[in-house]
Ligand SMILES: Nc1ncnc2c1ncn2[C@@H]1O[C@H](COP(=O)(O)OP(=O)(O)O)[C@@H](O)[C@H]1O
């Protein structure tokens with residue numbers, strides 16, 4: 155079992171947002187999650203990553219051998235859960251280099267590997283940045299401070315490439331990207347695809363999916379998955395929107 | 407039931423198991439009975455075999471102090487102090503530590519006291535340390551290292567008590583010249599009961615090749631420490647001077663009222679660094695050091711330069727404004743400060759830059775960090791006098807809040823009396839947010855590491871001004887002060 159979400163209910167401040175999510179992800183699969191604003195996509199991503207503001211009141215998440223809900227966010231990250239944020243956070247005064255070096259070595263320590271020294275780290279980081287067409291000076295700048303929207307998203311994908319997670323959750327990584335940036339990000343994601351690594355890609359648009367080619371597409375509405383299908387479902391949504399699905403769902 | 411997002415951070419910060427300097431040394435001590443009156447002042451002076459002029463200075467200050475009200479204007483609030491409930495003199499009893507025949511090497515130091523300094527990592531045994539140390543234990547200096555080496559360069563580095571005996575002309579000339587005995591309540595108290603302190607004199611044209619330092623240790627309960635430090639840099643000289651300090655964990659307040667006077671002559675430069683780690687008290691506001699300090703320097707001559715750098719992590723209450731009087735034309739004053747408050751600590755700190763000479767320049771970089779239920783205040787004055795043609799000041803005051811029950815306050819006072827002056831002020835306040843911590847944790851970084859990484863990033867600009875080992879120490883102190891749960 156890679157990832158199995160069963161009957162997941164979650165609330166924030168007395169408001170129930172997730173109302174029974176079931177989702178099973180096998181190794182190497184790419185799942186797209188689509189759905190109107192406010193349907194709970196970011197909430198699902200945050201609950202998977204271990205954000206504490208959300209209270210899980212029912213359901214279960216198994217990830218590999220772990221009961222994911224029993225683990226702290228940093229533990230989950232060390233075990234290979236990665237979230238590319240809808241809004242990456244700025245950390246003034248902390249360089250990207252220090253940040254990623256600390257993060258990478260925390261993960262290596264959890265895996266019983268020796269720490270990477272600054273030289274090896276930098277070499278690795280520069281290689282990954284080159285693929286994402288990021289300038290080396292980005293390593294010296296404070297995490298996301300003064301970055302454009304596109305640069306922030308690219309920085310998140312860079313972090314993903316560095317940490318080589320097992321489960322990559324991407325929350326609207328494509329929003330706010332121009333066509334070139336979208337291509338670069340998509341290439342970065344495709345370079346990471348493998349039989350062992352799975353993706354959950356939250357998006358509103360088909361254009362990212364055209365590059366990434368998901369195996370499954372799910373529509374999230376009002377805290378539930380109301381329809382699942384293949385790549386063709388994304389094309390259908392692009393043409394017809396969500397309304398007909400929602401109407402059909404609400405009649406039932 | 408409303409859980410606040412900061413509860414856990416506050417929880418982590420509330421604990422204080424990590425004040426590793428909190429041990430207590432047991433040795434034979436001579437401690438005066440509690441209480442303060444003219445006889446106590448005379449007894450302190452007699453204990454130190456002081457000349458009449460020194461006793462006169464003390465008595466004048468004491469009589470003036472009695473007429474002054476205890477100040478309560480700072481943002482830091484404290485109960486009126488019962489000055490009769492403190493002892494004003496305490497010293498290890500071993501004969502060799504007495505001030506008249508001070509030991510030249512650490513070997514004659516009370517072994518328990520030597521152990522305490524060893525545990526604190528203070529090199530009082532004169533080993534290969536790349537630094538000279540004056541070690542002060544309660545009211546007396548117990549060891550001053552590397553004196554012979556320094557003497558060859560004409561540098562005087564000794565305890566204040568010794569300076570009174572051996573260099574009376576210098577002490578008489580400079581004592582009270584920058585901070586007069588009547589300057590403020592705590593300066594007056596210090597002038598009356600000054601216990602010991604450090605005296606430094608760098609002769610003309612000498613660059614002191616090593617850092618000089620003083621380590622202050624308060625050990626006895628209910629004892630005040632009132633050190634007096636005088637530092638004189640003659641024309642064209644250079645000195646980097648460092649202070650460190652700590653105290654045992656006690657459940658009652660301990661009083662620390664120091665006065666520091668720095669005199670910088672033409673073309674000389676003084677870097678004065680402080681890493682202040684006095685016991686801060688516990689989460690219920692029990693105990694801790696009341697740290698009321700007057701530090702002031704004067705740039706007497708042209709091109710004189712004085713830099714104050716401080717990392718303040720300790721004390722229950724800190725009340726401290728290291729200041730520069732920029733008299734000499736083209737003289738420079740700098741103030742770099744990191745002040746961290748946690749639990750119920752209160753810090754009211756800042757600087758005064760008084761521009762008198764032409765083209766004088768000052769820079770103020772202040773980083774205030776508040777956590778727990780603490781309050782952190784920056785209070786600064788930039789004053790440009792009419793004669794200070796072309797004077798310039800740059801001030802940057804940044805505050806960071808960690809959690810949601812703490813406070814940060816900024817009171818910048820600016821008085822410009824010369825139209826050619828340029829004064830710039832920038833201020834920011836930010837909060838370490840749940841978002842930032844989650845971002846770090848999502849990348850595998852623990853919450854503790856995330857907090858200290860963010861905090862150190864915030865303080866970087868100031869720490870780079872500290873001598874290297876002390877910058878490291880300051881970083882560690884910050885991490886420890888914010889910690890308290892792990893390890
Ligand atoms: N911290 C929060 N406090 C209150 N309501 C929230 C919070 N986070 C999300 N919500 C609400 O939960 C719903 C789902 O939000 P979200 O998961 O961000 O949706 P999506 O990502 O699909 O746009 C929205 O109605 C949103 O307003």
Ligand SMILES: [Mg+2]
Pocket residue numbers: 195196197240325326
């Ligand atoms: Mg969202």
